[in-house]
Amino acid sequence: MSAQISQISIRNFRSLASVSVELDSIAVLFGPNGSGKSTFLDTIWFVRDCAIRGVELASSKRGHGIGILYDGADDDDQRIAIALQTEEIEYQLEFDLSSGRIISSPGECLVNRTSARVLVNRKVGDDTAELYNATLGQPVLAQLREPEKLTLNLYLNINPSDRDAGDLDRLLHYVRSYHSRSFMLHRLKTSGSESSHETRLFDRGENAWSVLRNLHDRKELDSRFHTIVDFMKEAFPTFDGIILEQTGPNSIYASFLERDRRQEIRASGVSDGHLQLLLLLTALFSEGPDRAAFLLFDEPEISLHPWAISVLAKAIHLAAEEWNKQVLIATHSPVLISQFEPESILASDVRDGQTRLQRVSEITGIQDLLNDYATGSLYMAQMIGAQTSPELEEATADD
Secondary structure: OOOOOOEEEEEEEOOEEEEEEEOOOEEEEEOOOOOOHHHHHHHHHHHHHHHHHOHHHHHHOOHHHOOOEOOOOOOOOOOEEEEEEOOOEEEEEEEOEEOOEEOOOOEEEEEEOOOOOEEEEEOOOOOEEEEEEOOOOEEEEEEOOOOOOOOHHHHHHHOOOOHHHHHHHHHHHOEEEEEHHHOOHHHHHHOOEEOOOOOOOOOOOOOHHHHHHHHHHOOOOOOHHHHHHHHHHHHOOOEEEEEEEEEEOOEEEEEEEEOOOOOOEEHHHOOHHHHHHHHHHHHHHOOOOOOOEEEEEEOOOOOOOHHHHHHHHHHHHHHHHHOOEEEEEEEOOHHHHOOOOHHHEEEEEEEOOEEEEEEHHHOOOOHHHHOOOOHHHHHHOOOOOOOOOHHHHHHHHHO
16 A cells, blocks of 8 residues: 555544554454444544545534534643554644633644654644755645645645655545445436446445446456446345446436346345445445545444445455555454454543453453453443443442
């Protein structure tokens, strides 16, 4: 991968009072409801929104930040802080609040980790920033015309040859977020997709038929369409292909081919599980191995048979290992968890209102069991990731 996020540190973002996690190409989060898994994913999506749309729009999508500050934040620490690291770059963001709302002018500090050079330095609330100018060999003070926008793009305008900062900026623009509960399956089944040139699946999946039609048209040039279809055939033994037809000037509809059936089945007649997996596979492979992307999947196991879940995990491994994707998953599925190594799995829980994330390979008391049992089995036995709070478990044990 040309660049990937190697570490994320978060402070005061909802229940994430103080969390720092090292990431590889795959990370799987599991744990009780309300333990901060989706919040962790949304933190990354929030930074992406800030990078593309600006802080004002990013915060407005989250109620302008009302209620977003960690409830137990110290009086002298009332800011939200998020830091992302790649191998070469660290990017620190700070957000202040006023009357409970996020102020649209964030603090920023961009540092080259190899040289320790500060590339961007901006204080919270300022409409100016110090940007390092490689030609001059020193920082210059820049007046920001749009202080609600992050200054990373402005820095790259001044220093277009900074490859490391450019990799981070591109990666932020290629963060994709998919929550299976938000997929617009009913729309796909009834009215289909609006025709467009896109080969990227939108976050709610409504353009799936158009994306797949575009990939089908290129199937002799690259393997994206074939890869998606091959995984569908592995997950559903009777699946035999998909037909994508222009049904109007701007609409595309899909029908499914099944073995031992003489006629195709319209998308309205196939199971939600078929559509869910098809959309997830499209998200994984539609942009091809030449584009690095950070994919966020929230509860991807919804509607899927355990065998289909195992095929999805196989596809995720391929996307991470050979297709230049970094994948972060939040799940409740013991089957899905068991498809990954303990080093890639993070257990979440909440103590004193704070989310804690711990790598399964580092949890004391279960390492011998991991030699004989899958992580999902220990999850089912509530030996890790139990819905019962640790405090309640201790009180019960005392009784």
